[in-house]
Amino acid sequence: MTPKQRQRLEKKIADVKRVLAAEKRKFGGYDDSRGLRYLPTRYYIQLADYQGGLTYLRWFAKTFPDDIGFPDFLFEWAILLFKAGKLAEAKVKVWQTFCANTYVLDKFFGQPLQPLPKYEWSTMAQLGFTAHFPYTHQQTDLLDMSHWLAEFMTSDTFSTRKARYLTLHQQLLVEEDNEIRCYLHQEADELESQASF
Incomplete structure:
Protein backbone atom coordinates (compact mmCIF):
# COMPACT_ATOMS: atom_id res chain seq x y z
CA MET A 1 0.00 0.00 0.00
CA ILE A 68 -26.21 -6.74 16.37
CA GLY A 69 -24.33 -5.62 13.26
CA PHE A 70 -24.33 -7.03 9.75
CA PRO A 71 -22.63 -10.31 8.84
CA ASP A 72 -19.70 -8.67 7.03
CA PHE A 73 -19.17 -6.31 9.96
CA LEU A 74 -19.20 -9.23 12.42
CA PHE A 75 -16.71 -11.09 10.24
CA GLU A 76 -14.45 -8.03 10.13
CA TRP A 77 -14.71 -7.89 13.92
CA ALA A 78 -13.58 -11.54 14.01
CA ILE A 79 -10.64 -10.72 11.72
CA LEU A 80 -9.51 -7.86 13.95
CA LEU A 81 -9.78 -10.05 17.06
CA PHE A 82 -7.87 -12.88 15.39
CA LYS A 83 -5.12 -10.59 14.13
CA ALA A 84 -4.76 -9.14 17.63
CA GLY A 85 -4.36 -12.65 19.08
CA LYS A 86 -7.72 -12.72 20.85
CA LEU A 87 -8.69 -16.16 19.57
CA ALA A 88 -11.42 -17.01 22.10
CA GLU A 89 -13.25 -13.76 21.30
CA ALA A 90 -12.67 -14.28 17.56
CA LYS A 91 -14.40 -17.68 17.78
CA VAL A 92 -17.46 -16.04 19.32
CA LYS A 93 -17.58 -13.45 16.52
CA VAL A 94 -17.23 -16.16 13.89
CA TRP A 95 -20.20 -17.93 15.48
CA GLN A 96 -22.19 -14.67 15.51
CA THR A 97 -21.28 -14.19 11.83
CA PHE A 98 -22.57 -17.67 11.04
CA CYS A 99 -25.83 -17.02 12.92
CA ALA A 100 -26.29 -13.67 11.14
CA ASN A 101 -25.85 -15.29 7.71
CA THR A 102 -25.11 -18.99 7.43
CA TYR A 103 -23.67 -18.53 3.92
CA VAL A 104 -20.86 -16.08 4.73
CA LEU A 105 -18.29 -18.64 5.85
CA ASP A 106 -18.95 -20.81 2.80
CA LYS A 107 -18.49 -17.73 0.63
CA PHE A 108 -15.20 -16.93 2.37
CA PHE A 109 -13.88 -20.41 1.56
CA GLY A 110 -15.15 -20.31 -2.03
CA GLN A 111 -17.59 -23.14 -1.51
CA PRO A 112 -20.71 -23.26 -3.68
CA LEU A 113 -23.68 -21.60 -2.03
CA GLN A 114 -26.68 -23.87 -1.97
CA PRO A 115 -29.86 -22.51 -0.42
CA LEU A 116 -30.81 -24.47 2.66
CA PRO A 117 -34.41 -24.91 3.74
CA LYS A 118 -34.35 -22.91 6.94
CA TYR A 119 -36.36 -20.34 8.77
CA GLU A 120 -34.56 -17.08 8.07
CA TRP A 121 -35.65 -13.60 7.16
CA SER A 122 -35.00 -14.45 3.50
CA THR A 123 -32.76 -17.07 2.02
CA MET A 124 -32.52 -15.20 -1.29
CA ALA A 125 -31.71 -11.91 0.43
CA GLN A 126 -28.99 -13.67 2.41
CA LEU A 127 -27.58 -15.22 -0.74
CA GLY A 128 -27.74 -11.83 -2.47
CA PHE A 129 -25.88 -10.19 0.40
CA THR A 130 -23.28 -12.94 0.37
CA ALA A 131 -22.59 -12.32 -3.32
CA HIS A 132 -21.04 -8.95 -2.34
CA PHE A 133 -18.96 -10.31 0.54
CA PRO A 134 -15.44 -8.90 -0.08
CA TYR A 135 -13.24 -11.42 1.74
CA THR A 136 -11.75 -14.70 0.56
CA HIS A 137 -9.53 -17.38 2.06
CA GLN A 138 -7.00 -16.72 -0.73
CA GLN A 139 -6.22 -13.14 0.34
CA THR A 140 -2.58 -13.02 1.32
CA ASP A 141 -3.25 -10.99 4.45
CA LEU A 142 -5.92 -13.50 5.59
CA LEU A 143 -4.10 -16.78 4.95
CA ASP A 144 -3.25 -17.22 8.63
CA MET A 145 -6.87 -16.65 9.58
CA SER A 146 -8.06 -18.99 6.83
CA HIS A 147 -6.08 -21.89 8.29
CA TRP A 148 -7.22 -21.12 11.82
CA LEU A 149 -10.85 -20.67 10.74
CA ALA A 150 -10.92 -23.91 8.74
CA GLU A 151 -9.63 -25.77 11.79
CA PHE A 152 -12.12 -24.06 14.09
CA MET A 153 -15.07 -24.78 11.80
CA THR A 154 -14.26 -28.49 11.75
CA SER A 155 -13.98 -28.65 15.53
CA ASP A 156 -16.53 -30.82 17.31
CA THR A 157 -18.00 -27.88 19.19
CA PHE A 158 -18.57 -25.70 16.13
CA SER A 159 -19.83 -28.58 13.99
CA THR A 160 -22.27 -29.72 16.68
CA ARG A 161 -23.64 -26.22 17.28
CA LYS A 162 -23.92 -25.56 13.54
CA ALA A 163 -25.84 -28.78 12.93
CA ARG A 164 -28.21 -28.12 15.83
CA TYR A 165 -28.74 -24.50 14.78
CA LEU A 166 -29.64 -25.51 11.22
CA THR A 167 -31.90 -28.32 12.46
CA LEU A 168 -33.79 -25.90 14.72
CA HIS A 169 -34.36 -23.49 11.84
CA GLN A 170 -35.45 -26.29 9.53
CA GLN A 171 -37.93 -27.46 12.16
CA LEU A 172 -39.30 -23.93 12.42
CA LEU A 173 -40.19 -24.09 8.73
CA VAL A 174 -42.71 -26.86 9.27
CA GLU A 175 -43.74 -26.65 12.92
CA GLU A 176 -47.21 -25.21 13.44
CA ASP A 177 -47.69 -25.76 17.18
CA ASN A 178 -47.03 -22.39 18.87
CA GLU A 179 -45.72 -23.91 22.08
CA ILE A 180 -43.18 -26.05 20.23
CA ARG A 181 -42.23 -23.09 18.00
CA CYS A 182 -41.62 -21.01 21.12
CA TYR A 183 -39.32 -23.73 22.48
CA LEU A 184 -37.45 -23.99 19.16
CA HIS A 185 -36.99 -20.20 19.01
CA GLN A 186 -35.76 -20.15 22.59
CA GLU A 187 -33.20 -22.88 21.95
CA ALA A 188 -32.03 -21.15 18.75
CA ASP A 189 -31.66 -17.85 20.62
CA GLU A 190 -29.66 -19.59 23.37
CA LEU A 191 -27.37 -21.15 20.77
CA GLU A 192 -26.85 -17.77 19.07
CA SER A 193 -25.95 -16.05 22.32
CA GLN A 194 -23.42 -18.60 23.57
CA ALA A 195 -20.32 -16.63 24.41
CA SER A 196 -17.65 -19.31 24.59
CA PHE A 197 -16.18 -22.20 22.64
Missing part, protein backbone atom coordinates in the same frame (compact mmCIF):
# COMPACT_ATOMS: atom_id res chain seq x y z
CA THR A 2 1.37 3.38 -0.96
CA PRO A 3 1.54 6.21 1.58
CA LYS A 4 -1.16 8.02 -0.41
CA GLN A 5 -3.52 5.04 -0.26
CA ARG A 6 -2.87 4.75 3.45
CA GLN A 7 -3.59 8.44 3.88
CA ARG A 8 -6.91 8.07 2.00
CA LEU A 9 -8.06 5.23 4.26
CA GLU A 10 -7.03 7.15 7.39
CA LYS A 11 -9.02 10.13 6.10
CA LYS A 12 -12.10 7.92 5.53
CA ILE A 13 -11.90 6.73 9.15
CA ALA A 14 -11.49 10.29 10.40
CA ASP A 15 -14.44 11.44 8.26
CA VAL A 16 -16.73 8.75 9.69
CA LYS A 17 -15.70 9.65 13.23
CA ARG A 18 -16.23 13.34 12.49
CA VAL A 19 -19.75 12.78 11.07
CA LEU A 20 -20.74 10.55 13.99
CA ALA A 21 -19.40 13.08 16.50
CA ALA A 22 -21.38 15.85 14.76
CA GLU A 23 -24.56 13.74 15.00
CA LYS A 24 -23.95 13.22 18.70
CA ARG A 25 -23.49 16.97 19.24
CA LYS A 26 -26.50 17.89 17.12
CA PHE A 27 -29.00 15.24 18.25
CA GLY A 28 -27.62 14.19 21.63
CA GLY A 29 -27.32 10.68 20.19
CA TYR A 30 -26.58 8.91 16.95
CA ASP A 31 -28.88 8.94 13.93
CA ASP A 32 -26.70 6.77 11.76
CA SER A 33 -29.32 5.43 9.38
CA ARG A 34 -26.66 5.39 6.64
CA GLY A 35 -24.66 2.82 8.59
CA LEU A 36 -21.42 4.79 8.60
CA ARG A 37 -20.48 3.19 11.91
CA TYR A 38 -19.92 -0.14 10.12
CA LEU A 39 -17.32 1.19 7.65
CA PRO A 40 -14.15 1.77 9.73
CA THR A 41 -13.54 -1.92 10.46
CA ARG A 42 -12.95 -2.56 6.75
CA TYR A 43 -10.51 0.35 6.57
CA TYR A 44 -8.61 -0.79 9.68
CA ILE A 45 -8.20 -4.24 8.12
CA GLN A 46 -6.91 -2.73 4.88
CA LEU A 47 -4.45 -0.65 6.91
CA ALA A 48 -3.45 -3.72 8.96
CA ASP A 49 -4.08 -1.52 12.01
CA TYR A 50 -5.62 -4.25 14.14
CA GLN A 51 -5.15 -2.51 17.49
CA GLY A 52 -6.72 0.66 16.09
CA GLY A 53 -9.62 -1.47 14.84
CA LEU A 54 -10.10 -3.01 18.27
CA THR A 55 -10.04 0.41 19.90
CA TYR A 56 -12.78 1.47 17.48
CA LEU A 57 -14.78 -1.70 18.23
CA ARG A 58 -14.56 -1.10 21.99
CA TRP A 59 -16.06 2.34 21.36
CA PHE A 60 -18.68 0.77 19.04
CA ALA A 61 -19.71 -1.86 21.62
CA LYS A 62 -20.01 0.79 24.34
CA THR A 63 -21.85 3.30 22.14
CA PHE A 64 -24.17 0.84 20.34
CA PRO A 65 -24.62 -1.98 22.88
CA ASP A 66 -27.81 -3.32 21.25
CA ASP A 67 -26.51 -3.19 17.68
Whole structure:
Protein backbone atom coordinates (compact mmCIF):
# COMPACT_ATOMS: atom_id res chain seq x y z
CA MET A 1 0.00 0.00 0.00
CA THR A 2 1.37 3.38 -0.96
CA PRO A 3 1.54 6.21 1.58
CA LYS A 4 -1.16 8.02 -0.41
CA GLN A 5 -3.52 5.04 -0.26
CA ARG A 6 -2.87 4.75 3.45
CA GLN A 7 -3.59 8.44 3.88
CA ARG A 8 -6.91 8.07 2.00
CA LEU A 9 -8.06 5.23 4.26
CA GLU A 10 -7.03 7.15 7.39
CA LYS A 11 -9.02 10.13 6.10
CA LYS A 12 -12.10 7.92 5.53
CA ILE A 13 -11.90 6.73 9.15
CA ALA A 14 -11.49 10.29 10.40
CA ASP A 15 -14.44 11.44 8.26
CA VAL A 16 -16.73 8.75 9.69
CA LYS A 17 -15.70 9.65 13.23
CA ARG A 18 -16.23 13.34 12.49
CA VAL A 19 -19.75 12.78 11.07
CA LEU A 20 -20.74 10.55 13.99
CA ALA A 21 -19.40 13.08 16.50
CA ALA A 22 -21.38 15.85 14.76
CA GLU A 23 -24.56 13.74 15.00
CA LYS A 24 -23.95 13.22 18.70
CA ARG A 25 -23.49 16.97 19.24
CA LYS A 26 -26.50 17.89 17.12
CA PHE A 27 -29.00 15.24 18.25
CA GLY A 28 -27.62 14.19 21.63
CA GLY A 29 -27.32 10.68 20.19
CA TYR A 30 -26.58 8.91 16.95
CA ASP A 31 -28.88 8.94 13.93
CA ASP A 32 -26.70 6.77 11.76
CA SER A 33 -29.32 5.43 9.38
CA ARG A 34 -26.66 5.39 6.64
CA GLY A 35 -24.66 2.82 8.59
CA LEU A 36 -21.42 4.79 8.60
CA ARG A 37 -20.48 3.19 11.91
CA TYR A 38 -19.92 -0.14 10.12
CA LEU A 39 -17.32 1.19 7.65
CA PRO A 40 -14.15 1.77 9.73
CA THR A 41 -13.54 -1.92 10.46
CA ARG A 42 -12.95 -2.56 6.75
CA TYR A 43 -10.51 0.35 6.57
CA TYR A 44 -8.61 -0.79 9.68
CA ILE A 45 -8.20 -4.24 8.12
CA GLN A 46 -6.91 -2.73 4.88
CA LEU A 47 -4.45 -0.65 6.91
CA ALA A 48 -3.45 -3.72 8.96
CA ASP A 49 -4.08 -1.52 12.01
CA TYR A 50 -5.62 -4.25 14.14
CA GLN A 51 -5.15 -2.51 17.49
CA GLY A 52 -6.72 0.66 16.09
CA GLY A 53 -9.62 -1.47 14.84
CA LEU A 54 -10.10 -3.01 18.27
CA THR A 55 -10.04 0.41 19.90
CA TYR A 56 -12.78 1.47 17.48
CA LEU A 57 -14.78 -1.70 18.23
CA ARG A 58 -14.56 -1.10 21.99
CA TRP A 59 -16.06 2.34 21.36
CA PHE A 60 -18.68 0.77 19.04
CA ALA A 61 -19.71 -1.86 21.62
CA LYS A 62 -20.01 0.79 24.34
CA THR A 63 -21.85 3.30 22.14
CA PHE A 64 -24.17 0.84 20.34
CA PRO A 65 -24.62 -1.98 22.88
CA ASP A 66 -27.81 -3.32 21.25
CA ASP A 67 -26.51 -3.19 17.68
CA ILE A 68 -26.21 -6.74 16.37
CA GLY A 69 -24.33 -5.62 13.26
CA PHE A 70 -24.33 -7.03 9.75
CA PRO A 71 -22.63 -10.31 8.84
CA ASP A 72 -19.70 -8.67 7.03
CA PHE A 73 -19.17 -6.31 9.96
CA LEU A 74 -19.20 -9.23 12.42
CA PHE A 75 -16.71 -11.09 10.24
CA GLU A 76 -14.45 -8.03 10.13
CA TRP A 77 -14.71 -7.89 13.92
CA ALA A 78 -13.58 -11.54 14.01
CA ILE A 79 -10.64 -10.72 11.72
CA LEU A 80 -9.51 -7.86 13.95
CA LEU A 81 -9.78 -10.05 17.06
CA PHE A 82 -7.87 -12.88 15.39
CA LYS A 83 -5.12 -10.59 14.13
CA ALA A 84 -4.76 -9.14 17.63
CA GLY A 85 -4.36 -12.65 19.08
CA LYS A 86 -7.72 -12.72 20.85
CA LEU A 87 -8.69 -16.16 19.57
CA ALA A 88 -11.42 -17.01 22.10
CA GLU A 89 -13.25 -13.76 21.30
CA ALA A 90 -12.67 -14.28 17.56
CA LYS A 91 -14.40 -17.68 17.78
CA VAL A 92 -17.46 -16.04 19.32
CA LYS A 93 -17.58 -13.45 16.52
CA VAL A 94 -17.23 -16.16 13.89
CA TRP A 95 -20.20 -17.93 15.48
CA GLN A 96 -22.19 -14.67 15.51
CA THR A 97 -21.28 -14.19 11.83
CA PHE A 98 -22.57 -17.67 11.04
CA CYS A 99 -25.83 -17.02 12.92
CA ALA A 100 -26.29 -13.67 11.14
CA ASN A 101 -25.85 -15.29 7.71
CA THR A 102 -25.11 -18.99 7.43
CA TYR A 103 -23.67 -18.53 3.92
CA VAL A 104 -20.86 -16.08 4.73
CA LEU A 105 -18.29 -18.64 5.85
CA ASP A 106 -18.95 -20.81 2.80
CA LYS A 107 -18.49 -17.73 0.63
CA PHE A 108 -15.20 -16.93 2.37
CA PHE A 109 -13.88 -20.41 1.56
CA GLY A 110 -15.15 -20.31 -2.03
CA GLN A 111 -17.59 -23.14 -1.51
CA PRO A 112 -20.71 -23.26 -3.68
CA LEU A 113 -23.68 -21.60 -2.03
CA GLN A 114 -26.68 -23.87 -1.97
CA PRO A 115 -29.86 -22.51 -0.42
CA LEU A 116 -30.81 -24.47 2.66
CA PRO A 117 -34.41 -24.91 3.74
CA LYS A 118 -34.35 -22.91 6.94
CA TYR A 119 -36.36 -20.34 8.77
CA GLU A 120 -34.56 -17.08 8.07
CA TRP A 121 -35.65 -13.60 7.16
CA SER A 122 -35.00 -14.45 3.50
CA THR A 123 -32.76 -17.07 2.02
CA MET A 124 -32.52 -15.20 -1.29
CA ALA A 125 -31.71 -11.91 0.43
CA GLN A 126 -28.99 -13.67 2.41
CA LEU A 127 -27.58 -15.22 -0.74
CA GLY A 128 -27.74 -11.83 -2.47
CA PHE A 129 -25.88 -10.19 0.40
CA THR A 130 -23.28 -12.94 0.37
CA ALA A 131 -22.59 -12.32 -3.32
CA HIS A 132 -21.04 -8.95 -2.34
CA PHE A 133 -18.96 -10.31 0.54
CA PRO A 134 -15.44 -8.90 -0.08
CA TYR A 135 -13.24 -11.42 1.74
CA THR A 136 -11.75 -14.70 0.56
CA HIS A 137 -9.53 -17.38 2.06
CA GLN A 138 -7.00 -16.72 -0.73
CA GLN A 139 -6.22 -13.14 0.34
CA THR A 140 -2.58 -13.02 1.32
CA ASP A 141 -3.25 -10.99 4.45
CA LEU A 142 -5.92 -13.50 5.59
CA LEU A 143 -4.10 -16.78 4.95
CA ASP A 144 -3.25 -17.22 8.63
CA MET A 145 -6.87 -16.65 9.58
CA SER A 146 -8.06 -18.99 6.83
CA HIS A 147 -6.08 -21.89 8.29
CA TRP A 148 -7.22 -21.12 11.82
CA LEU A 149 -10.85 -20.67 10.74
CA ALA A 150 -10.92 -23.91 8.74
CA GLU A 151 -9.63 -25.77 11.79
CA PHE A 152 -12.12 -24.06 14.09
CA MET A 153 -15.07 -24.78 11.80
CA THR A 154 -14.26 -28.49 11.75
CA SER A 155 -13.98 -28.65 15.53
CA ASP A 156 -16.53 -30.82 17.31
CA THR A 157 -18.00 -27.88 19.19
CA PHE A 158 -18.57 -25.70 16.13
CA SER A 159 -19.83 -28.58 13.99
CA THR A 160 -22.27 -29.72 16.68
CA ARG A 161 -23.64 -26.22 17.28
CA LYS A 162 -23.92 -25.56 13.54
CA ALA A 163 -25.84 -28.78 12.93
CA ARG A 164 -28.21 -28.12 15.83
CA TYR A 165 -28.74 -24.50 14.78
CA LEU A 166 -29.64 -25.51 11.22
CA THR A 167 -31.90 -28.32 12.46
CA LEU A 168 -33.79 -25.90 14.72
CA HIS A 169 -34.36 -23.49 11.84
CA GLN A 170 -35.45 -26.29 9.53
CA GLN A 171 -37.93 -27.46 12.16
CA LEU A 172 -39.30 -23.93 12.42
CA LEU A 173 -40.19 -24.09 8.73
CA VAL A 174 -42.71 -26.86 9.27
CA GLU A 175 -43.74 -26.65 12.92
CA GLU A 176 -47.21 -25.21 13.44
CA ASP A 177 -47.69 -25.76 17.18
CA ASN A 178 -47.03 -22.39 18.87
CA GLU A 179 -45.72 -23.91 22.08
CA ILE A 180 -43.18 -26.05 20.23
CA ARG A 181 -42.23 -23.09 18.00
CA CYS A 182 -41.62 -21.01 21.12
CA TYR A 183 -39.32 -23.73 22.48
CA LEU A 184 -37.45 -23.99 19.16
CA HIS A 185 -36.99 -20.20 19.01
CA GLN A 186 -35.76 -20.15 22.59
CA GLU A 187 -33.20 -22.88 21.95
CA ALA A 188 -32.03 -21.15 18.75
CA ASP A 189 -31.66 -17.85 20.62
CA GLU A 190 -29.66 -19.59 23.37
CA LEU A 191 -27.37 -21.15 20.77
CA GLU A 192 -26.85 -17.77 19.07
CA SER A 193 -25.95 -16.05 22.32
CA GLN A 194 -23.42 -18.60 23.57
CA ALA A 195 -20.32 -16.63 24.41
CA SER A 196 -17.65 -19.31 24.59
CA PHE A 197 -16.18 -22.20 22.64
